[in-house]
Amino acid sequence: MPGAxxxxxxxxxxxxxxxxxxxxLDVPEGTVLGxxxxxxxxxxxxxxxxxxxxxxxSGRAVVAGIDVLKHPNEVRRxxxxxxxxxxxxxxxxxxxxxxxxxxxxxxxxKAAKERAGELLDRFRLSDAADRTAKTYSGGMRRxxxxxxxxxxxxxxxxxxxxxxxxxxRNRQALWDVINELVAGGTTLLLTTQYLEEADHxxxxxxxxxxxxxxxxxxxxxLKAQTGGERVEVVVQQPEMIAGARDVLARYGVAGxxxxxxxxxxxxxxxxxxxxxxxxxxxxxxxDLDAVGVxxxxxxxxxxxxxxxxxxxxxxxxxREEEEENGTAGxxxxxxxxxKEKAS
Amino acid sequence: xxxLTDNVPGAPRPRGGVAQSINxxxxxxxxxxxxxxxxxxxxxxxxxxxxxxxxxxxxxxxxSMSVGGNTDPAVYREFLMAGIFAQTVTFxxxxxxxxxxxxxxxxxxxxxxxxxxxxxxxLTGRTLADLxxxxxxxxxxxxxxxxxxxxxxxxVPKALGAFALLLLLGYxxxxxxxxxxxxxxxxxxxxxxxxxxxxxVTFVSNxxxxxxxxxxxxxxxxxxxxxxxxxxxxxxLFGNPGVVQSxxxxxxxxxxxxxxxxxxxxxxFRTLSVRKYRSAxx
Ligand SMILES: Nc1ncnc2c1ncn2[C@@H]1O[C@H](COP(=O)(O)OP(=O)(O)O)[C@@H](O)[C@H]1O
Ligand SMILES: [Mg+2]
Numbered sequence: 001m002p003g004a005x006x007x008x009x010x011x012x013x014x015x016x017x018x019x020x021x022x023x024x025l026d027v028p029e030g031t032v033l034g035x036x037x038x039x040x041x042x043x044x045x046x047x048x049x050x051x052x053x054x055x056x057x058s059g060r061a062v063v064a065g066i067d068v069l070k071h072p073n074e075v076r077r078x079x080x081x082x083x084x085x086x087x088x089x090x091x092x093x094x095x096x097x098x099x100x101x102x103x104x105x106x107x108x109x110k111a112a113k114e115r116a117g118e119l120l121d122r123f124r125l126s127d128a129a130d131r132t133a134k135t136y137s138g139g140m141r142r143x144x145x146x147x148x149x150x151x152x153x154x155x156x157x158x159x160x161x162x163x164x165x166x167x168x169r170n171r172q173a174l175w176d177v178i179n180e181l182v183a184g185g186t187t188l189l190l191t192t193q194y195l196e197e198a199d200h201x202x203x204x205x206x207x208x209x210x211x212x213x214x215x216x217x218x219x220x221x222l223k224a225q226t227g228g229e230r231v232e233v234v235v236q237q238p239e240m241i242a243g244a245r246d247v248l249a250r251y252g253v254a255g256x257x258x259x260x261x262x263x264x265x266x267x268x269x270x271x272x273x274x275x276x277x278x279x280x281x282x283x284x285x286x287d288l289d290a291v292g293v294x295x296x297x298x299x300x301x302x303x304x305x306x307x308x309x310x311x312x313x314x315x316x317x318x319r320e321e322e323e324e325n326g327t328a329g330x331x332x333x334x335x336x337x338x339k340e341k342a343s
Numbered sequence: 344x345x346x347l348t349d350n351v352p353g354a355p356r357p358r359g360g361v362a363q364s365i366n367x368x369x370x371x372x373x374x375x376x377x378x379x380x381x382x383x384x385x386x387x388x389x390x391x392x393x394x395x396x397x398x399x400x401x402x403x404x405x406x407s408m409s410v411g412g413n414t415d416p417a418v419y420r421e422f423l424m425a426g427i428f429a430q431t432v433t434f435x436x437x438x439x440x441x442x443x444x445x446x447x448x449x450x451x452x453x454x455x456x457x458x459x460x461x462x463x464x465x466l467t468g469r470t471l472a473d474l475x476x477x478x479x480x481x482x483x484x485x486x487x488x489x490x491x492x493x494x495x496x497x498x499v500p501k502a503l504g505a506f507a508l509l510l511l512l513g514y515x516x517x518x519x520x521x522x523x524x525x526x527x528x529x530x531x532x533x534x535x536x537x538x539x540x541x542x543x544v545t546f547v548s549n550x551x552x553x554x555x556x557x558x559x560x561x562x563x564x565x566x567x568x569x570x571x572x573x574x575x576x577x578x579x580l581f582g583n584p585g586v587v588q589s590x591x592x593x594x595x596x597x598x599x600x601x602x603x604x605x606x607x608x609x610x611x612f613r614t615l616s617v618r619k620y621r622s623a624x625x
Contacts, residue, residue, distance in 0.1 A: 051457045055622070076459040077354040087450035091378040103370045104460045105354040106363070115351070122346045132381060148454065153351035177347065184348030 010059035021211035034202030080149035195305030236294035371468020426550030432513030437537035443524030496582025569604035
């Protein structure tokens with residue numbers, strides 16, 4: 001039986017751009033799918049097709065058991081959408097926004113009003129409920145937008161980059177909301193550029209790039225594809241690198257030779273893929289000590305989804321955006337730099 | 344345990360049909376009226392221009408204008424008002440266009456389109472709200488008209504009929520605005536795109552000068568201009584001077600022409616707009 005969200009061979013072109021190039025998805029009921037990909041990968045387009053906003057050139061989609069192309073209005077009853085940018089009426093108060101959405105979901109005015117009150121409480125907007133959304137901060141608008149998507153507690157939810165531009169507190173609050181939704185049985189498709197977010201929130205992950213799903217599985221499965229754990233050592237002196245390399249080669253999964261030890265000379269760092277876990281780490285430390293290699297830092301590192309992403313696509317997840325921002329810094333930095341897109 | 348999902352009744356089954364269309368349209372109308380009430384300066388600016396036109400035309404041009412050979416400025420002022428009323432209601436085009444373009448721009452149209460609501464309701468709601476604003480503008484303008492000497496001579500029922508025709512014309516033009524709003528990228532473009540072409544439409548007409556004074560080739564255009572029909576109908580119904588004597592059908596049966604034109608505009612532009620709305624992307 002197909003899941004709560006099912007898509008088969010979705011293709012969508014905009015002029016020359018092939019935004020979707022045959023996307024297949026299958027999200028079992030009550031689970032979270034993380035759609036992970038860089039800017040321009042086709043995440044938003046996928047969400048827009050599944051939420052009836054655009055029609056694909058070809059392919060098929062079923063949401064909550066209803067064919068998206070044949071019965072879009074039936075689908076709309078069963079979904080909630082929180083788009084990439086908060087879609088709230090800034091001249092309406094928070095309460096008026098939610099009431100309006102409730103009524104357009106065909107609730108009676110009174111029921112819509114009650115539900116609006118509940119959601120305003122839940123999203124810490126009660127104090128601002130009767131102010132126009134124009135006066136809200138970016139984070140508050142995001143919360144209001146999310147509340148609007150949850151007015152009828154739809155069985156299937158779509159969130160397009162829900163945490164982009166959120167401060168840590170709002171991000172944590174959103175994660176709590178997502179956990180609560182899932183506990184309540186909601187099926188969720190969420191897109192993100194943040195690998196650790198997909199890792200945290202999603203049961204399954206689809207990595208998309210250039211309109212195609214290039215990998216899918218649980219976070220652990222994807223990590224396993226990239227290779228297992230590795231030991232990373234930073235030695236005290238450049239002269240110690242050679243000695244450390246001999247030691248580490250013995251522990252490498254390849255067993256012999258120096259082939260799988262990679263060295264970054266400028267930061268005196270050596271990395272080797274291993275199997276054996278923490279116990280092995282102790283042995284490595286003892287052996288390095290025995291040959292007189294001083295250690296600045298050592299650790300057992302599991303592959304992150306960042307590694308998976310680079311492995312699969314040949315480029316970092318946020319590369320394009322860093323170019324846009326003109327920052328060549330680490331992913332974490334560009335994330336902090338990103339302004340809240342509230343307009 | 345959780346307010347998010349427990350004990351929340353799902354979305355009711357849409358009633359469908361006309362009942363739902365009306366309900367959804369009214370919800371959106373209310374929303375737009377609330378918006379307008381929170382941006383009163385928009386309504387005020389909408390009033391300044393027609394009032395300014397009344398004053399300018401009456402007291403600057405008034406003395407040099409002739410209505411059917413009569414150059415009395417007081418006659419011109421009475422002649423003028425129907426033209427100003429009609430021109431003012433057509434400005435609803437810009438309001439509707441800008442409003443809808445803004446909703447597109449802000450992603451609100453995406454929100455609406457993801458909801459199980461009636462297809463045309465977002466646009467109908469906007470045009471109905473503009474209708475309310477137009478009515479308000481007409482009231483203020485009528486008062487200004489009375490102050491400069493404009494009068495109704497054929498009784499209140501006919502005058503109300505004239506105002507009804509004006510409202511219908513404004514409503515029709517707001518659907519043109521809706522299509523413009525859905526077709527441009529920014530609210531600013533919708534505002535100027537909604538206004539620019541109104542000037543030729545409202546000036547190549549009987550609104551401010553008698554078409555008999557126009558060049559031969561332009562005169563039929565003025566007489567068949569849908570806008571002229573409403574102006575002519577208003578002059579007849581108000582009993583104001585300057586009713587065009589012409590064999591052109593819209594000038595002979597201006598009330599019917601006005602109604603037909605407006606209904607035709609609504610039909611064509613509503614159909615096109617709703618179709619465009621369904622596939623609207625920013
Ligand atoms: N309405 C549109 N018109 C033209 N091109 C579009 C449109 N929407 C998306 N695209 C293009 O399709 C590709 C995928 O975009 P999108 O789905 O927004 O990516 P993502 O959300 O993953 O960043 C991009 O190259 C984008 O420029
Ligand atoms: Mg996107």
